[in-house]
Each structure stands twice: as C-alpha cells, then as structure tokens.
Amino acid sequence: MFSSSVIITFLQRAVIQGIPLLYGSTGEILTEKSGNLNLGIPGIMYMGGIGGVIGAFLYENSLASKADANAFLAICIPLFSTILFSFLAGLLYCFLTVTLRANQNVTGLALTTFGVGFGNFFGASLVKLTKAEVPSVALTTTSAFFTKKLPFAANLGWFGKIFLSYGFLAYAAIVIAIVVAIFLTKTRGGLHLRAVGENPATADAAGINVNRSKYLATCIGSVIAGLGGLYYVMDYANGVWSNEGFGDRGWLAIALVIFAVWRPNFAIPGSIVFGGLYIIYLFIPGVSLRSQELFKMLPYVVTIIVLIMVSIRKKKENQPPASLGLSYFREDR
Amino acid sequence: MQNEKKVREPLFHIAKRPAIAWHKAWGIRALSILAALIFAGIVAMALTGENPLAIYATMIKGCFSSERRIWMLLQTLVMLLCVSLAVTPAFKMHFWNIGAEGQVLIGGLATAACMIYFGDKLPPWLLIIVMVICSMAAGAIWALIPAIFKAKFNTNETLFTLMMNYVGIQLVSYFVIVWENPKGSGHVGVINQVSQAGWLPTIGNQKYMLSVIVVLALTVFMYIYLKYSKHGYELTVVGESENTARYIGVNVNKVIIRTMLLSGAICGIAGLLLVGGTDHTISTTTAGGRGFTAIMVSWLAKFNPLYMIATSFLLAFFERGASEISTIFHLDQAFSDIISGIILFFIIGSEFFINYQIKFTKPAKEVK
Numbered sequence: 001m002f003s004s005s006v007i008i009t010f011l012q013r014a015v016i017q018g019i020p021l022l023y024g025s026t027g028e029i030l031t032e033k034s035g036n037l038n039l040g041i042p043g044i045m046y047m048g049g050i051g052g053v054i055g056a057f058l059y060e061n062s063l064a065s066k067a068d069a070n071a072f073l074a075i076c077i078p079l080f081s082t083i084l085f086s087f088l089a090g091l092l093y094c095f096l097t098v099t100l101r102a103n104q105n106v107t108g109l110a111l112t113t114f115g116v117g118f119g120n121f122f123g124a125s126l127v128k129l130t131k132a133e134v135p136s137v138a139l140t141t142t143s144a145f146f147t148k149k150l151p152f153a154a155n156l157g158w159f160g161k162i163f164l165s166y167g168f169l170a171y172a173a174i175v176i177a178i179v180v181a182i183f184l185t186k187t188r189g190g191l192h193l194r195a196v197g198e199n200p201a202t203a204d205a206a207g208i209n210v211n212r213s214k215y216l217a218t219c220i221g222s223v224i225a226g227l228g229g230l231y232y233v234m235d236y237a238n239g240v241w242s243n244e245g246f247g248d249r250g251w252l253a254i255a256l257v258i259f260a261v262w263r264p265n266f267a268i269p270g271s272i273v274f275g276g277l278y279i280i281y282l283f284i285p286g287v288s289l290r291s292q293e294l295f296k297m298l299p300y301v302v303t304i305i306v307l308i309m310v311s312i313r314k315k316k317e318n319q320p321p322a323s324l325g326l327s328y329f330r331e332d333r
Numbered sequence: 334m335q336n337e338k339k340v341r342e343p344l345f346h347i348a349k350r351p352a353i354a355w356h357k358a359w360g361i362r363a364l365s366i367l368a369a370l371i372f373a374g375i376v377a378m379a380l381t382g383e384n385p386l387a388i389y390a391t392m393i394k395g396c397f398s399s400e401r402r403i404w405m406l407l408q409t410l411v412m413l414l415c416v417s418l419a420v421t422p423a424f425k426m427h428f429w430n431i432g433a434e435g436q437v438l439i440g441g442l443a444t445a446a447c448m449i450y451f452g453d454k455l456p457p458w459l460l461i462i463v464m465v466i467c468s469m470a471a472g473a474i475w476a477l478i479p480a481i482f483k484a485k486f487n488t489n490e491t492l493f494t495l496m497m498n499y500v501g502i503q504l505v506s507y508f509v510i511v512w513e514n515p516k517g518s519g520h521v522g523v524i525n526q527v528s529q530a531g532w533l534p535t536i537g538n539q540k541y542m543l544s545v546i547v548v549l550a551l552t553v554f555m556y557i558y559l560k561y562s563k564h565g566y567e568l569t570v571v572g573e574s575e576n577t578a579r580y581i582g583v584n585v586n587k588v589i590i591r592t593m594l595l596s597g598a599i600c601g602i603a604g605l606l607l608v609g610g611t612d613h614t615i616s617t618t619t620a621g622g623r624g625f626t627a628i629m630v631s632w633l634a635k636f637n638p639l640y641m642i643a644t645s646f647l648l649a650f651f652e653r654g655a656s657e658i659s660t661i662f663h664l665d666q667a668f669s670d671i672i673s674g675i676i677l678f679f680i681i682g683s684e685f686f687i688n689y690q691i692k693f694t695k696p697a698k699e700v701k
Binding site for chain 1: 348349380429431482486487488489491492495496498499500503504506507510511622625626628629632664665666667668669670671673674675678681682684685688689
C-alpha cells in the first residue's frame with residue numbers, strides 16, 4: 001500500500017512537527033506539576049519565537065557580510081534572547097498568579113493575547129524594516145546553523161533519515177524531556193515540586209517553600225516552552241517568520257500534556273503521534289481538500305478521548321495535579 | 334544589627350482584607366486602569382514616537398468621531414458582552430467554560446446551514462424561527478458534551494472545553510470548503526446575497542440595532558436570573574461549595590448540565606447575531622477570539638452582568654481605539670492585542686489590593 005520511502009518521510013515529518021509540541025508540553029508539565037495551569041503557553045511560545053527572530057535579526061544586521069557569520073554567536077544570540085523573552089513572560093505570570101494570587105485562567109489567557117500580539121506586532125515591524133516584498137522575515141544565514149545536521153547522516157539510509165536528520169534543537173527537546181521526567185520522579189526536588197502541585201498546604205507544613213517552587217517551575221517551564229518557538233522559527237521554518245505562521249501549536253502542546261498524562265517521557269512518543277496526526281492527511285491518498293480539515297481535528301479528538309478515559313479510570317497516577325489552577329494563600333488553610 | 338537577630342522579622346506581611354467598601358474597590362480598579370493607561374501610553378510612545386496624549390486623542394476619535402464609528406464600537410461592545418453573559422453562569426458555578434469560542438462558532442455554523450439549505454424553501458418568518466432554534470440548540474449541544482462528562486466523571490472541564498474549540502474550528506473550516514462560493518476561493522461569501530433570505534431584520538435602518546437590543550435584553554435577563562431566580566441561587570451554591578449544595582438538597586449534576594445548556598445556548602445566540610445579523614457569512618474567525626476575551630470581561634466584572642457593560646466597554650474601546658492607532662500610525666493590527674494585554678495585566682494585578690492588604694511590620698520594641 002505505502003512504499004517504505006513514504007513511511008520514512010512520514011515518520012520524519014511527524015518528528016519535525018512534534019518537536020515544538022514536545023517543548024511546549026514539557027514546559028507545561030513542569031509548570032502544571034507546581035499547580036499552575038499556565039494557559040499562557042501559546043503566547044509564551046510566540047514570544048520565544050519572536051525573541052529568537054529579533055536576536056537573529058540583530059546579529060545578521062551587525063555582520064558586514066553573511067560569510068562572516070560565526071556559528072557560536074549565531075546560535076547563542078537568538079538562544080539567549082528567546083530564553084530572556086520567555087523567562088520574562090513566565091515571571092510576569094508568576095508575579096500575577098503566585099505573588100498577587102490572581103486567577104490563573106484569566107492571567108494565562110491574557111498572557112496568550114499579549115504574547116501572540118507581541119509576536120505578530122514585532123514580526124510585522126521587522127518585515128517593515130526589511131522592506132521585503134513578501135510579508136515575512138527570512139533569516140536564512142542564522143537558521144543554517146540551527147538546521148545543521150550530522151555530516152554522515154545522509155549516508156545511513158532510512159536509519160539516518162528517521163533518527164539523525166534533525167537539527168540539534170530536536171535532540172535537545174528529547175534530552176530536556178527525559179531530564180524533566182527524571183527530575184520529577186527520581187529526585188527529591190521533583191518530589192517536593194509534585195507535593196506543591198498536589199497539596200501546597202501540606203508541602204508548606206513540610207517546610208517546602210511553596211512560592212519559590214512555583215516560581216522556579218513556572219519560569220523554567222516557560223523557558224522550555226519558549227525554545228519550542230525558537231525551534232519552530234529557526235529549524236522547522238528555516239528562519240522565516242511570518243505572522244500567524246505558528247498557528248495553534250501552543251494549544252496543541254497543552255493538549256499533549258493531557259495525552260501524555262502529565263509525564264514528559266510519555267510526551268516524547270506522544271509528540272510524534274500528534275505530529276503524525278497533524279500531517280496525516282497529506283499522506284493518505286485521495287483525501288479531498290474538505291476532508292483534510294476533518295483530519296486536522298484528530299489531535300484534539302484524541303486528546304478529548306484520553307481526557308475522558310483518564311477521568312473514568314481514575315487511576316491515581318494519571319490524574320492532573322490536585323491543586324491545579326488554584327492559588328495558594330497560607331492563611332486560607 | 335540585623336545579622337545578630339536569630340529570627341529576621343519580615344518587612345511586611347499580607348493579610349486578607351475584610352469586605353472592602355465598594356467605592357474603595359472601584360477606586361483601586363480605577364487607579365489600576367489609570368496606571369495601565371499611563372504605561373500603555375509609554376509603550377505606544379516608544380513604538381510610534383508620538384506624544385501619548387495625541388495617541389489617546391486618536392483612540393477616542395477612532396471610537397466616537399462619527400456616527401458610524403459609534404455604531405461599530407457599540408457592535409464590538411455588545412457582541413463581547415453577549416459572549417460574556419453566556420460564560421458567566423458557568424463561571425459563577427466554578428465551571429471554567431473556556432469553550433465559548435467553539436460554542437459561538439457552532440451556533441454560527443448552524444445559522445449558516447439553515448440559511449443555505451432552507452433559504453429558498455421556507456417562508457422568511459419560519460426560516461428565522463428555525464435559525465434561532467438551531468443556533469441555540471447547536472451551541473447548547475457543544476456545551477452539553479463537556480458538562481455531561483464533568484457531571485458524571487468529573488472530567489476536567491477547562492481542558493475539555495478548550496479542546497472542543499478546536500474541534501469546532503475544524504468543523505467550520507470543513508463546511509467553509511463545502512459551501513465555498515465561488516468555488517476555490519476558500520470563502521463562503523455573502524449567503525443569499527440576492528434574496529436576503531434568513532438575514533435578520535434591521536431595526537430603524539441601523540445594521541447593528543438588533544444586536545444591541547437583543548444583548549441588552551439578555552443582560553437584564555441574566556442579571557435577574559443570577560440574582561433573583563432559584564436556578565441562579567442553586568448554581569451559586571454549587572460554585573461556592575458542592576458539598577453544601579448536596580447537603581441542602583441541590584442536585585449538583587442537574588445544575589451543572591442545566592447551567593451549561595444555558596451558557597451554550599446564549600453562545601449560540603451570539604453566533605446567530607454574528608452570522609444572521611451582521612456578517613451574513615461564516616469563517617473560522619467569526620467568533621474572533623471573543624470566547625477568550627469574554628472570560629476576562631466576565632471575571633473583571635465579578636460575574637455581575639451590569640458591571641459587564643462597563644468592562645466590555647473598556648475592552649471594546651481599546652480594541653477599536655488601538656486599531657485606529659495602527660491605521661493612523663501604520664502599525665500592525667496586533668498592536669491592539671499588546672495594549673489589551675497590558676491593560677488586563679494591570680487590572681488582574683489590582684484585584685490583589687482589593688482582596689488583600691499589606692501590613693508593614695511596626696519596628697519591634699526592644700525586649701530585653
């Protein structure tokens with residue numbers, strides 16, 4: 001039915017689609033484990049993406065000629081600005097929800113409005129600066145360093161294509177997901193963090209600094225999610241930023257959190273499944289244009305089914321953190 | 334000196350305020366809006382290089398300078414208010430319905446379907462009745478699905494309703510291609526342009542008058558429903574404490590389902606007004622993010638329908654005003670999102686000072 005080369009291409013494309021989702025959901029899992037339901041993730045990923053674009057733009061414009069580009073700087077400057085932007089966004093969310101105890105849903109949605117607007121606004125401003133004909137900024141020189149692949153990957157046939165054909169940020173996503181998974185389940189710090197998310201009052205009584213845990217988890221989570229935006233712009237889109245290009249991937253990342261039942265290690269295969277569901281309509285022959293739209297529903301429908309099954313089966317280890325979405329105030333105990 | 338003490342006294346501590354006088358609470362909110370305006374003015378100045386006062390003058394002009402603009406502002410206001418009214422009973426019940434976007438879209442989709450399929454088959458008055466019923470039913474069903482699972486299995490409604498939005502959006506984009514006109518354009522185009530079948534009547538030659546009247550009626554209805562009806566009382570109790578509700582004999586599951594049906598049906602009306610009343614077409618952006626903005630409108634107004642007129646005015650003003658700035662100063666449309674975001678952050682933050690007070694520790698008396 002399908003030739004093996006189609007399957008290999010499909011898998012490779014699924015991974016590429018899945019990586020931004022993996023970043024987003026790893027960040028969100030870490031955040032949710034502290035009891036913060038950060039619905040600002042889509043906005044934060046936009047901010048991370050535009051942060052990388054601004055960094056790369058400044059760097060490319062500071063060069064006398066494109067040939068002078070230095071790999072270290074070309075990677076570090078966008079990386080640094082992405083981290084800075086997404087960290088500040090996370091910090092703002094924390095300040096409002098943890099210190100000022102604002103409603104998390106409202107704050108998160110406001111942050112998404114702000115972040116998406118921020119990304120599109122600065123994206124459009126950069127487009128205007130470059131005086132380009134097309135409504136997008138192309139940063140191909142910097143992007144070339146992000147998309148650089150292992151030199152021998154091309155010689156290894158299908159193995160090379162499926163496993164070795166990605167830029168370094170793709171592997172970083174998997175490493176980060178594994179590290180977060182180990183941190184959450186195998187270390188004392190992870191245990192403390194989960195305690196905060198389940199029952200902050202108990203955690204507080206046990207001497208864990210609840211606010212600090214929430215701040216740390218949420219800010220680090222934001223940075224991880226922001227890297228998803230960077231990966232999208234610099235690797236997936238080859239350094240081309242166009243407004244609204246990132247689409248609804250941020251919400252899909254939140255869906256993936258549920259699909260992975262709050263475990264980053266499950267999110268790794270989960271992200272590939274989601275990536276595959278996202279593009280499967282391109283690979284099924286004879287799908288009409290209109291049915292493609294129905295196929296794009298799949299990731300969300302699958303998430304709803306998982307959400308329902310998790311709530312019906314009521315397995316303790318698969319539940320959302322018990323205090324998810326609630327602010328903690330010591331005097332309320 | 335400080336280091337010698339074994340226990341360092343914190344500089345201040347935070348305590349819950351007892352109920353605060355309403356004028357103080359609104360004073361704090363007004364101050365926060367003022368602070369937000371100043372901050373947003375600085376941001377706008379940095380981006381445009383213009384005098385902030387000139388920027389605000391442009392915003393006000395953009396909203397009020399002509400009769401057409403005032404109507405546009407009113408339309409933005411009432412549509413936002415309509416969706417906010419829809420989500421409010423659910424929020425009051427502590428059911429985080431963030432699926433209004435999808436519920437509005439599905440309501441609009443049902444309206445468009447009636448207009449397209451029955452446009453030349455039914456007499457005009459019957460067609461409009463069918464549209465009203467279908468749009469409300471469609472919105473209600475979209476809200477009912479998460480409600481049933483919440484009631485039966487306690488499925489997380491925030492995430493469920495969020496996902497339902499995207500299922501709804503994809504369903505709409507499927508039908509947009511099915512109905513596209515002309516073929517291959519990717520748009521539905523104006524439905525029944527010639528016959529105008531299913532177009533809601535215009536009152537007094539004003540395109541937006543009907544929405545304004547319907548939404549005002551809904552506002553009054555919702556105020557009475559929440560404040561004076563038994564249903565309103567029951568859903569408030571469920572929101573405050575499910576156990577208390579059970580104890581006093583409220584059927585919690587029934588209340589959840591009933592409230593969500595109402596919430597979804599009003600979203601359906603919003604879809605009806607948008608598709609049948611003003612746009613006469615449908616696209617994935619018909620709801621235009623109102624489902625999300627409405628959550629903030631409702632929350633800022635403390636779930637009080639009358640206050641919501643003020644909060645939706647505020648957000649509508651910024652949306653229209655910022656879009657005027659972006660036209661005049663050649664900025665991207667996304668500018669209005671940044672400004673709305675800043676305003677929201679300030680107001681959200683100000684709630685803290687209404688609910689809590691900071692008590693500075695008095696210098697400790699030397700006890701020797």
